[in-house]
Every structure is written in C-alpha cells, then in structure tokens.
Amino acid sequence: MKISAMAIKRPVTTAMCVLIVIILGAVSFGGLGLDLLPDISFPMAVVSVSYSGAGPMEVESLVTRPLESVLSTVSNIKSIHSVSGEGNATVMVEFASGTDMDFAALDMREKVDMIKGMLPEGTGAPLILKMDPNMIPIVEMAITNDGDLASLKSLVDDNVVPRIERLEGVAVVDIYGGREREIRVGVYPERLQGYGLTLAHIVQAVRLENLNLPGGSVDDGNKRYILRTTGEFQSVEEIGEIPIALPAGGVIMLREVADIEDTFKETTTVMTANGRNSIDLSVRKESTANSVQVARRVNAEMERIKKDFPGIEVKTIVDTSVFIQKTIDNVTEMAVMGGLLAIAVLYLFLNFRSAHNRRGDTHITNSHLYSYVLQRADAEHGLPRRPCAGGGNAG
Secondary structure, three states: OOHHHHHHHOHHHHHHHHHHHHHHHHHHHHHOOEEOOOOOOOOEEEEEEEEOOOOHHHHHHHHHHHHHHHHOOOOOEEEEEEEEEOOEEEEEEEEOOOOOHHHHHHHHHHHHHHHHHHOOOOEOOOEEEEOOHHHOOOEEEEEEEOOOHHHHHHHHHHHHHHHHHOOOOEEEEEEEEOOOEEEEEEEOHHHHHHHOOOHHHHHHHHHHHOOOEEEEEEEEOOEEEEEEEOOOOOOHHHHHOOEEEOOOOOEEEHHHOEEEEEEEOOOOOOEEEOOEEEEEEEEEEOOOOOHHHHHHHHHHHHHHHHHHOOOEEEEEEEEHHHHHHHHHHHHHHHHHHHHHHHHHHHHHHHOOOOHHHHHHHHHHHHHHHHHHHHHHHHHHOOOOOOEOHHHOEEO
8 A cells, every 4th residue: 555545544643643753853853952063073183282481492302303203103194293382382193084083092192191201391291182173162251350360360260160160061161361370489690609509409499398298197096187297388488488408508598599479470361352351261062062052051150150249241252152043043944934835836836636635735844853853863873963054053
C-alpha cells in the first residue's frame, strides 16, 4: 500500500504522526545550541612564553629557538612560524589537514615540558592553545568608577570575576587594564659595593625570608596541634628588617642598602571607555555551551553586581548574542513566510481540491520541524552542526 493511500484511509493515524513530529520539532528547536560561528577545527596551534625584561634578540636565542627545535619533532607538522618580541615568544605550528588537534596539542605539551627546565629563569609557564572559534569572547564589558584604578581592579578581581566564572557555560574570564600593586626594592649599587655584596645576595635573602614553612606537630593528650613558621611579609617595614650577612662578617639590614616602596607596576596597557580609564572584562564560553543563554546569564549577573556595588558603571562593548538572536529571528520569520507562501501557491495556482492534497500542503512547513529533530540528534551525538541561513549556526 502506498503512503499516500494509507494517509487517506487512516486520517487519524496520519494526524497523530504529524502532531508527534510537530511536538518533537518544537521541543528540539528549544534545545538547539546557538553560536555565531559553526563548529570548525583549524589545524593550527600556538605556543606562547613570556620572558619579562628581555629584548627580541635574547628572546629569540634563549626561548624561541629551543621551542622551534623541540616542536619540529611533533608528527604531522606542515610548517612552523615564530615571532620574537620584547618579553614574549610566540611559535605558531600548522598541521596537515585532518590531524586530530586534541592529540596534537597533547603531543606539543609533552615536547615543551621536556625543555621547560632548560629555559632561562624568569620565563613564564608555556601556554599552548589550539586555534578554536570558541576562543572568541562572547561578551566584552568596560567597568569604570569614580575612584582610582587600583581599587577598581581589586574589586573586579575579588568580587566580579569569581561571580562570573561560577555561571553555567562560562569557561574563562579575562581582565585587562587597571593598576596592580607592587613592592619595589630599589638597591643602591655604591652601598652594595662598599659592603662587598652583589644583587644576587639581596635576591636570595628576600626569597628565603618570604616563606611560610611547616613546623611539624605537637601532641597534647588526645589532641594534636599542627605547627608552622610564618615568614611571609605583612608590611613594607618587615621587608626593610631582613638581615643581610656580609662576606667579611657582620650583619646589616636591607633598609641600609635599599629603599622599599609600596607602589604599582609599570602600566603597559591602558583601557578607556567614553574617555575614562576603565577595566575591560572579557568572557569566553565553554565549547558546548549555548552562546545566547550564557550571554544572558552574564548580563543578568552584571545587573546584580551593579546593585551590590553602586559605585561602578558597566558598559557593554561587544555582545555576540544580540547578533545571533537577530539572525535566528530573521531565519524564523523567513521560514514562516516561506511556508505560508508555499501553501498559498499550492492553493491558488495548482488548485489542489482534494482533502489529501490539502493535508499534503502542511508537509512543506513540517519539513522545518523534521530538520530541528535531526539537528538536535546530531548535537546529542557530537556530530557537526548544520549551519542555518543568515550567518548564524543552530544545533
């Protein structure tokens, strides 16, 4: 029996099947993930290492070249490019098409760990990143206040960032700008020379004093107390009282050969919003999270933060969820309009008079619902998402 004949003879069964598809399509549509870009995997990874205070030549010879040498042993490499700048080395590795980037990044991390101990003292931990569209921030905000940037940065670090990071779907929260506190020890070279000391003696003395160490335990009856020696500095005055042993004998205090200041690090990045100094807050989502839902949670939490801290002002710079939502709304409008026009064409121009054919008109509109069910199934099984019209991506 043909499907068309069965649909005519069993209208109730046909109606129930269509109703089931409509319900499944509506439910699946509500659960589809929404992203600005499709799920793309680029065969490229980046290794970045900071080396504060070093020039480009020193960075190239001491950091970049060892990295290039060890990374060249990773399999499936197509090309390696590097950039050596002031205080930073960046090595970009391009792999052959089809390479499993999760395994490639793991292999790169193992190779870099082999030479980590050979890098100069003072270099930061190597940062290995895969090129992923999900690295693009979904929300960027500028935070300002009427006070100084140091207090604003402390407030953002201690109160804003932790609350945003706890939200479902948020992967990383980065902040830029502001001023960071620094304890600066300015040594007098002539005084060091007069005492027969070097800068290495000062560095070693400060490093050994600023420590909290375990002190074992003491038993008192049925109780045991854990002991520790507290040596971390609590004030600038304590740093000035560090004893320095002289090579010729005797002891002097650090304040006798150096000035200790409680100040701020040198400003290298300045963020402004509407002509005022600000702190930029950038939010990146998890790879499987819904961009629109995550952005809404972030915006809602920021509204609560502004109520808890009335002195701050927050301005949204970038919110990709707005563009995504407009694209989805446009796609939905076009889908409804297309379905209505298709039904109108069938009625007005093809003149389908039978009840069977009139029921068939709904199949065009129902086909959209079929596609939502398939997209949701793909998402549940980790298959690539199907792009939707208008530049967005559903499912």
